[in-house]
Amino acid sequence: MITVLVRVSHGPEALAATLSALVPAVAAGLIGDAVILTDSQDDVLAEVADAAGATLVTAQRGSWIEGAKVARRDWLLCLDDGDIPQEGWIRVLDRFVALSKPEQGLARMRRRRGGVASALTNLFADSKVRAGDLVHRRVLLKEVRTRMPVRLQATIERDPVFG
Numbered sequence: 001m002i003t004v005l006v007r008v009s010h011g012p013e014a015l016a017a018t019l020s021a022l023v024p025a026v027a028a029g030l031i032g033d034a035v036i037l038t039d040s041q042d043d044v045l046a047e048v049a050d051a052a053g054a055t056l057v058t059a060q061r062g063s064w065i066e067g068a069k070v071a072r073r074d075w076l077l078c079l080d081d082g083d084i085p086q087e088g089w090i091r092v093l094d095r096f097v098a099l100s101k102p103e104q105g106l107a108r109m110r111r112r113r114g115g116v117a118s119a120l121t122n123l124f125a126d127s128k129v130r131a132g133d134l135v136h137r138r139v140l141l142k143e144v145r146t147r148m149p150v151r152l153q154a155t156i157e158r159d160p161v162f163g
Contacts, residue, residue, distance in 0.1 A: 001032035003071035005064055006079045007131065007143050008038045011040060012048045014081035014162040026144060030094050031077075035067040064129055068088045068140035074102065080131040082162030085109065089154035093134055105139040108132060108149040109156045111147065132156045
Protein backbone atom coordinates (compact mmCIF):
# COMPACT_ATOMS: atom_id res chain seq x y z
CA MET A 1 0.00 0.00 0.00
CA ILE A 2 1.00 3.59 -0.57
CA THR A 3 0.18 7.01 0.81
CA VAL A 4 -0.86 9.76 -1.58
CA LEU A 5 0.44 13.29 -0.94
CA VAL A 6 -1.60 16.00 -2.69
CA ARG A 7 -0.37 19.59 -2.77
CA VAL A 8 -3.20 22.10 -3.05
CA SER A 9 -2.76 25.31 -5.00
CA HIS A 10 -5.94 25.48 -7.12
CA GLY A 11 -8.51 24.97 -4.36
CA PRO A 12 -11.08 22.43 -3.23
CA GLU A 13 -12.52 21.71 -6.70
CA ALA A 14 -9.13 20.65 -8.07
CA LEU A 15 -8.48 18.62 -4.92
CA ALA A 16 -11.84 16.86 -5.29
CA ALA A 17 -11.06 16.02 -8.94
CA THR A 18 -7.78 14.38 -7.96
CA LEU A 19 -9.21 12.53 -4.96
CA SER A 20 -12.11 11.15 -7.00
CA ALA A 21 -9.65 9.82 -9.60
CA LEU A 22 -7.91 7.86 -6.83
CA VAL A 23 -11.00 5.94 -5.65
CA PRO A 24 -10.35 2.89 -7.89
CA ALA A 25 -6.85 2.56 -6.39
CA VAL A 26 -8.33 2.62 -2.89
CA ALA A 27 -10.78 -0.11 -3.89
CA ALA A 28 -7.91 -2.12 -5.45
CA GLY A 29 -5.95 -1.92 -2.19
CA LEU A 30 -3.08 0.17 -3.57
CA ILE A 31 -3.80 3.41 -1.69
CA GLY A 32 -4.05 3.17 2.08
CA ASP A 33 -4.26 6.82 3.04
CA ALA A 34 -3.90 10.39 1.81
CA VAL A 35 -2.25 13.55 3.10
CA ILE A 36 -3.40 16.93 1.80
CA LEU A 37 -0.72 19.64 1.84
CA THR A 38 -1.72 23.30 1.91
CA ASP A 39 0.28 26.43 2.68
CA SER A 40 -2.49 28.03 4.79
CA GLN A 41 -5.44 26.96 6.91
CA ASP A 42 -8.66 26.69 4.91
CA ASP A 43 -12.00 25.51 6.33
CA VAL A 44 -13.30 24.24 2.97
CA LEU A 45 -10.14 22.18 2.38
CA ALA A 46 -10.46 20.85 5.92
CA GLU A 47 -14.01 19.69 5.11
CA VAL A 48 -12.91 18.01 1.85
CA ALA A 49 -10.02 16.28 3.62
CA ASP A 50 -12.30 15.12 6.43
CA ALA A 51 -14.91 13.79 3.98
CA ALA A 52 -12.18 11.86 2.15
CA GLY A 53 -10.66 10.50 5.36
CA ALA A 54 -7.41 12.33 4.58
CA THR A 55 -5.04 14.17 6.88
CA LEU A 56 -4.71 17.91 6.27
CA VAL A 57 -1.23 19.35 6.89
CA THR A 58 -0.01 22.93 6.64
CA ALA A 59 3.27 22.87 4.74
CA GLN A 60 5.67 25.25 3.08
CA ARG A 61 4.52 25.86 -0.51
CA GLY A 62 5.97 23.23 -2.81
CA SER A 63 7.28 20.98 -0.03
CA TRP A 64 6.55 17.26 0.30
CA ILE A 65 8.51 16.75 3.53
CA GLU A 66 5.72 17.54 6.00
CA GLY A 67 3.51 15.00 4.24
CA ALA A 68 6.23 12.35 4.41
CA LYS A 69 6.49 12.89 8.16
CA VAL A 70 2.81 12.04 8.78
CA ALA A 71 2.30 9.44 6.02
CA ARG A 72 1.44 5.96 7.24
CA ARG A 73 3.12 4.10 4.38
CA ASP A 74 6.71 4.04 3.11
CA TRP A 75 5.93 4.57 -0.59
CA LEU A 76 4.42 7.97 -1.40
CA LEU A 77 2.66 9.08 -4.59
CA CYS A 78 3.17 12.83 -4.97
CA LEU A 79 0.45 14.73 -6.83
CA ASP A 80 -0.72 18.29 -7.33
CA ASP A 81 -4.42 19.04 -7.10
CA GLY A 82 -5.91 18.64 -10.56
CA ASP A 83 -3.61 15.71 -11.47
CA ILE A 84 -5.46 12.71 -12.91
CA PRO A 85 -3.64 9.37 -13.31
CA GLN A 86 -4.60 7.66 -16.57
CA GLU A 87 -5.75 4.12 -17.30
CA GLY A 88 -3.40 1.33 -16.22
CA TRP A 89 -1.56 3.29 -13.53
CA ILE A 90 -2.76 1.17 -10.61
CA ARG A 91 -1.21 -2.04 -11.96
CA VAL A 92 2.08 -0.28 -12.82
CA LEU A 93 2.50 1.34 -9.39
CA ASP A 94 1.43 -1.81 -7.55
CA ARG A 95 4.06 -3.84 -9.39
CA PHE A 96 6.79 -1.25 -8.79
CA VAL A 97 6.07 -1.08 -5.04
CA ALA A 98 5.99 -4.88 -4.75
CA LEU A 99 9.32 -5.38 -6.52
CA SER A 100 11.40 -2.33 -5.56
CA LYS A 101 13.72 -1.76 -2.66
CA PRO A 102 13.82 1.53 -0.75
CA GLU A 103 17.25 2.21 -2.23
CA GLN A 104 15.66 2.59 -5.66
CA GLY A 105 13.71 5.39 -4.07
CA LEU A 106 12.16 7.25 -7.00
CA ALA A 107 9.93 6.43 -9.96
CA ARG A 108 8.26 8.86 -12.33
CA MET A 109 5.00 8.68 -14.22
CA ARG A 110 4.97 10.22 -17.71
CA ARG A 111 3.17 13.49 -18.36
CA ARG A 112 1.59 14.26 -21.70
CA ARG A 113 2.75 17.72 -22.59
CA GLY A 114 3.45 19.45 -25.83
CA GLY A 115 6.40 21.43 -27.01
CA VAL A 116 10.15 21.26 -27.07
CA ALA A 117 10.57 22.44 -23.46
CA SER A 118 8.48 19.53 -22.17
CA ALA A 119 10.40 17.04 -24.29
CA LEU A 120 13.70 18.34 -22.89
CA THR A 121 12.37 18.25 -19.33
CA ASN A 122 11.39 14.61 -19.75
CA LEU A 123 14.63 13.70 -21.57
CA PHE A 124 16.89 15.23 -18.91
CA ALA A 125 14.94 14.06 -15.89
CA ASP A 126 16.47 15.08 -12.61
CA SER A 127 16.19 13.40 -9.25
CA LYS A 128 14.25 16.24 -7.59
CA VAL A 129 10.87 14.93 -6.45
CA ARG A 130 7.95 16.41 -8.38
CA ALA A 131 4.24 15.80 -8.85
CA GLY A 132 3.68 12.46 -10.58
CA ASP A 133 6.52 10.75 -8.72
CA LEU A 134 6.34 7.66 -6.57
CA VAL A 135 9.00 8.10 -3.91
CA HIS A 136 10.14 6.22 -0.84
CA ARG A 137 9.69 8.15 2.39
CA ARG A 138 13.39 7.75 3.23
CA VAL A 139 14.29 9.75 0.10
CA LEU A 140 12.10 12.70 1.11
CA LEU A 141 13.42 12.62 4.65
CA LYS A 142 16.99 12.59 3.27
CA GLU A 143 17.80 9.22 4.86
CA VAL A 144 18.88 7.71 1.53
CA ARG A 145 20.35 9.39 -1.50
CA THR A 146 18.13 9.86 -4.52
CA ARG A 147 18.98 8.02 -7.71
CA MET A 148 17.79 8.96 -11.16
CA PRO A 149 14.09 8.15 -11.42
CA VAL A 150 12.82 4.95 -12.97
CA ARG A 151 10.45 5.77 -15.84
CA LEU A 152 7.09 4.12 -15.16
CA GLN A 153 4.82 2.99 -17.96
CA ALA A 154 1.98 5.02 -16.49
CA THR A 155 0.69 8.43 -17.51
CA ILE A 156 -0.64 11.35 -15.53
CA GLU A 157 -2.45 14.37 -16.92
CA ARG A 158 -3.76 17.65 -15.60
CA ASP A 159 -7.50 18.16 -15.55
CA PRO A 160 -7.85 20.85 -18.26
CA VAL A 161 -10.10 22.95 -16.02
CA PHE A 162 -7.21 23.45 -13.60
CA GLY A 163 -4.46 23.79 -16.23
